[in-house]
Amino acid sequence: xxxxxxxxxxxxxxxxxxxxxxxxxxxxxxxxxxxxxxxxxxxxxxxxxxxxxxxxxxxxxxxxxxxxxxxxxxxxxxxxxxxxxxxxxxxxxxxxxxxxxxxxxxxxxxxxxxxxxxxxxxxxxxxxxxxxxxxxxxxxxxxxxxxxxxxxxxxxxxxxxxxxxxxxxxxxxxxxxxxxxxxxxxxxxxxxxxxxxxxxxxxxxxxxxxxxxxxxxxxxxxxxxxxxxxxxxxxxxxxxxxxxxxxxxxxxxxxxxxxxxxxxxxxxxxxxxxxxxxxxxxxxxxxxxxxxxxxxxxxxxxxxxxxxxxxxxxxxxxxxxxxxxxxxxxxxxxxxxxxxxxxxxxxxxxxxxxxxxxxxxxxxxxxxxxxxxxxxxxxxxxxxxxxxxxxxxxxxxxxxxxxxxxxxxxxxxxxxxxxxxxxxxxxxxxxxxxxxxxxxxxxxxxxxxxxxxxxxx
Amino acid sequence: xxxxxxxxxxxxxxxxxxxxxxxxxxxxxxxxxxxxxxxxxxxxxxxxxxxxxxxxxxxxxxxxxxxxxxxxxxxxxxxxxxxxxxxxxxxxxxxxxxxxxxxxxxxxxxxxxxxxxxxxxxxxxxxxxxxxxxxxxxxxxxxxxxxxxxxxxxxxxxxxxxxxxxxxxxxxxxxxxxxxxxxxxxxxxxxxxxxxxxxxxxxxxxxxxxxxxxxxxxxxxxxxxxxxxxxxxxxxxxxxxxxxxxxxxxxxxxxxxxxxxxxxxxxxxxxxxxxxxxxxxxxxxxxxxxxxxxxxxxxxxxxxxxxxxxxxxxxxxxxxxxxxxxxxxxxxxxxxxxxxxxxxxxxxxxxxxxxxxxxxxxxxxxxxxxxxxxxxxxxxxxxxxxxxxxxxxxxxxxxxxxxxxxxxxxxxxxxxxxxxxxxxxxxxxxxxxxxxxxxxx
Numbered sequence: 001x002x003x004x005x006x007x008x009x010x011x012x013x014x015x016x017x018x019x020x021x022x023x024x025x026x027x028x029x030x031x032x033x034x035x036x037x038x039x040x041x042x043x044x045x046x047x048x049x050x051x052x053x054x055x056x057x058x059x060x061x062x063x064x065x066x067x068x069x070x071x072x073x074x075x076x077x078x079x080x081x082x083x084x085x086x087x088x089x090x091x092x093x094x095x096x097x098x099x100x101x102x103x104x105x106x107x108x109x110x111x112x113x114x115x116x117x118x119x120x121x122x123x124x125x126x127x128x129x130x131x132x133x134x135x136x137x138x139x140x141x142x143x144x145x146x147x148x149x150x151x152x153x154x155x156x157x158x159x160x161x162x163x164x165x166x167x168x169x170x171x172x173x174x175x176x177x178x179x180x181x182x183x184x185x186x187x188x189x190x191x192x193x194x195x196x197x198x199x200x201x202x203x204x205x206x207x208x209x210x211x212x213x214x215x216x217x218x219x220x221x222x223x224x225x226x227x228x229x230x231x232x233x234x235x236x237x238x239x240x241x242x243x244x245x246x247x248x249x250x251x252x253x254x255x256x257x258x259x260x261x262x263x264x265x266x267x268x269x270x271x272x273x274x275x276x277x278x279x280x281x282x283x284x285x286x287x288x289x290x291x292x293x294x295x296x297x298x299x300x301x302x303x304x305x306x307x308x309x310x311x312x313x314x315x316x317x318x319x320x321x322x323x324x325x326x327x328x329x330x331x332x333x334x335x336x337x338x339x340x341x342x343x344x345x346x347x348x349x350x351x352x353x354x355x356x357x358x359x360x361x362x363x364x365x366x367x368x369x370x371x372x373x374x375x376x377x378x379x380x381x382x383x384x385x386x387x388x389x390x391x392x393x394x395x396x397x398x399x400x401x402x403x404x405x406x407x408x409x410x411x412x413x414x415x416x417x418x419x420x421x422x423x424x425x426x427x428x429x430x431x432x433x434x435x436x437x438x439x440x441x442x443x444x445x446x447x448x449x450x451x452x453x454x455x456x457x
Numbered sequence: 458x459x460x461x462x463x464x465x466x467x468x469x470x471x472x473x474x475x476x477x478x479x480x481x482x483x484x485x486x487x488x489x490x491x492x493x494x495x496x497x498x499x500x501x502x503x504x505x506x507x508x509x510x511x512x513x514x515x516x517x518x519x520x521x522x523x524x525x526x527x528x529x530x531x532x533x534x535x536x537x538x539x540x541x542x543x544x545x546x547x548x549x550x551x552x553x554x555x556x557x558x559x560x561x562x563x564x565x566x567x568x569x570x571x572x573x574x575x576x577x578x579x580x581x582x583x584x585x586x587x588x589x590x591x592x593x594x595x596x597x598x599x600x601x602x603x604x605x606x607x608x609x610x611x612x613x614x615x616x617x618x619x620x621x622x623x624x625x626x627x628x629x630x631x632x633x634x635x636x637x638x639x640x641x642x643x644x645x646x647x648x649x650x651x652x653x654x655x656x657x658x659x660x661x662x663x664x665x666x667x668x669x670x671x672x673x674x675x676x677x678x679x680x681x682x683x684x685x686x687x688x689x690x691x692x693x694x695x696x697x698x699x700x701x702x703x704x705x706x707x708x709x710x711x712x713x714x715x716x717x718x719x720x721x722x723x724x725x726x727x728x729x730x731x732x733x734x735x736x737x738x739x740x741x742x743x744x745x746x747x748x749x750x751x752x753x754x755x756x757x758x759x760x761x762x763x764x765x766x767x768x769x770x771x772x773x774x775x776x777x778x779x780x781x782x783x784x785x786x787x788x789x790x791x792x793x794x795x796x797x798x799x800x801x802x803x804x805x806x807x808x809x810x811x812x813x814x815x816x817x818x819x820x821x822x823x824x825x826x827x828x829x830x831x832x833x834x835x836x837x838x839x840x841x842x843x844x845x846x847x848x849x850x851x852x853x854x855x856x857x858x859x860x861x862x863x864x865x866x867x868x869x870x871x872x873x874x875x876x877x878x879x880x881x882x883x884x885x886x887x888x889x890x891x892x893x894x895x896x897x898x
Contacts, residue, residue: 078875081729151794168840181832185825192821196810424701
């Protein structure tokens with residue numbers, strides 16, 4: 001069957017709209033224009049609606065044509081010497097559902113936020129970052145090579161961090177955002193190095209060139225040793241983005257952002273990108289039993305820790321974050337076991353449910369009271385049956401483990417953050433000495449720092 | 458035209474030294490005019506090189522594909538610095554320093570021989586001696602030593618001695634580990650408006666690429682690995698040091714140092730993409746750190762508490778546009794997708810990994826740490842609860858906003874359409890790659 005509309009145009013237009021919106025509003029604002037709430041919200045809603053319509057049209061065309069994948073060569077973004085960065089979009093049965101889901105949920109969150117954040121000081125910032133996020137997420141799902149995927153991946157990361165600091169007048173969200181950013185950067189090293197390693201061993205990062213067959217029955221010719229290294233590097237990146245052990249402690253911290261951003265980032269799209277990366281690299285994982293086993297191990301441990309922490313969490317959004325962590329752990333186990341179809345269904349179902357739960361989170365007490373009243377005041381306590389199987393001392397130990405989030409924060413502080421900061425201080429030791437000397441000579445010790453220029457009169 | 462590009466700021470400097478105090482109201486106008494003349498002259502010369510692909514020769518001055526972009530870029534950034542300089546910095550001495558620096562840098566970019574280059578190099582050091590602060594001993598010493606080493610290199614009979622002197626001069630000027638000590642001090646104790654330009658002339662990279670490789674090919678072939686290793690060490694060292702630093706100026710200096718070290722490290726990659734990446738990264742570092750420094754200086758001039766990173770200042774509510782510009786410059790510096798920084802680092806990392814895997818592994822690590830430092834500075838200055846004692850502070854004024862926005866837009870357009878920037882720098886990269894290839898044979 002022929003396509004009535006040019007699918008390349010549909011895909012490119014759907015992707016470009018959020019980016020163009022972002023660039024337009026950001027540039028105008030920096031140059032001095034402050035758009036009204038209504039203007040911004042209308043433009044965003046219209047943009048997301050058109051983008052969603054184009055994506056759905058594209059999806060319908062692809063399904064009706066019977067094609068299992070679609071590749072759009074958009075040209076070479078840049079090149080130098082023997083290296084070139086191709087702009088290739090690639091949509092198959094793995095990325096199509098997630099691409100469609102992203103456009104739909106971005107539109108839903110945009111509409112919801114119009115009312116929810118009305119008259120909020122960061123209204124403009126939120127919508128701008130939502131546009132940037134939507135573009136980044138769509139780029140990740142439509143990328144035809146891992147280089148392009150990295151671009152979208154980092155845009156999602158930075159928009160996520162900036163939204164955690166949405167209520168920046170409070171110090172805690174800012175501290176948490178810094179922590180999340182540091183975790184993201186460490187985990188992103190896995191993706192970056194994985195991509196360079198792919199270039200090194202295969203000469204390409206293109207999904208079409210690297211993998212044979214159609215998803216999920218793809219195969220790869222990468223050798224065992226390389227596949228293990230690549231699988232572990234991608235797992236590192238995926239663990240960071242999808243809040244798996246050892247990076248999982250960032251997810252509850254990210255709940256400091258506004259509820260709509262929590263819904264789309266940590267309930268629906270962003271948090272599933274790690275799982276998507278592993279599904280995209282599934283043929284590589286399939287070659288390496290070690291990488292698959294580690295994926296299963298990471299998923300299992302995260303799911304266990306997530307469910308423990310969820311049960312002792314006292315706030316609605318935090319509790320949902322741990323529940324997400326648990327489900328993501330299970331999704332990782334499914335990927336490690338090679339159940340790709342199950343994993344993609346799990347992702348879509350989980351994303352839709354969790355978005356709804358997050359958006360209802362501000363009304364959770366009201367909902368609970370309604371349910372409680374409807375059940376005649378007899379709502380059962382979930383998980384009570386486990387009391388029988390777990391001895392009392394073990395219960396206390398697990399309780400403590402859940403409260404302390406598996407001691408991961410303490411571990412990271414003690415073995416990573418503190419040694420790095422100590423090294424940093426040691427590097428600056430001679431400079432500190434010179435500053436002490438200058439402060440001793442300073443006749444006015446109350447001055448903050450001796451800087452050239454000084455304040456404006 | 459090249460003579461005009463050098464003469465305009467030089468005359469401007471002399472004017473400021475002699476008559477500056479009498480014309481306080483018009484200092485910025487005179488400085489802008491001097492640099493605008495240089496910019497037009499530089500652009501004219503560079504356009505000749507780009508369109509004709511030939512070298513512009515004017516007496517002892519030459520402009521080739523390597524020097525044309527830095528010349529235009531530097532004069533453009535100098536103009537932005539003058540336009541966006543806070544009022545408190547608009548003194549005759551600061552403008553004289555800035556114009557002297559421009560004249561020296563332009564001379565170094567266009568000099569056809571090492572003697573001319575060394576003259577330009579020495580002129581750029583004059584502002585360090587014009588500043589009265591006694592705490593600038595280390596930068597002055599480093600500068601003076603680098604000039605003496607260059608003079609030794611010119612008059613040395615032995616190739617190896619000449620090469621060692623030239624390399625040592627470059628390492629001192631660049632602040633490469635273990636000679637990094639003077640950079641944070643200079644940045645902290647002088648006006649950032651011209652000190653930033655001093656660092657962003659990247660004359661050390663010019664010295665190595667334009668003279669080191671040509672005059673001492675055999676020695677360069679053997680020693681480039683060592684230079685690259687030292688540059689890489691500097692990138693990592695400065696990145697780690699910035700993580701725990703509490704003085705904002707020092708953090709910005711260390712970040713500039715760390716990111717600028719990639720330029721030297723990239724030259725060693727010995728392939729077209731790595732060298733192009735290094736040269737494009739030069740442009741990114743120059744634009745982004747200039748923007749970052751100017752935004753910071755505008756904030757510091759309004760609120761001196763910004764000099765210390767020990768507490769949150771919460772200035773985003775009062776200065777939202779400066780906050781956004783700071784974030785854009787900072788993130789472009791560490792390679793945010795959508796900015797030219799991403800393209801430069803992508804090329805650089807690919808090139809480095811192809812030839813030296815360890816180099817390719819260390820660069821992302823340094824960048825990741827620098828990204829955390831940038832966000833930390835951003836968070837401390839702009840986020841958190843503003844102290845109740847903080848007065849009402851203005852956001853960027855129109856002139857500041859337009860000048861800084863031009864830099865930000867350049868970085869973003871460069872990120873969306875990077876091939877333009879790459880094509881502009883490709884001939885220079887190819888020339889270096891050919892030199893390096895000839896050495897290997």
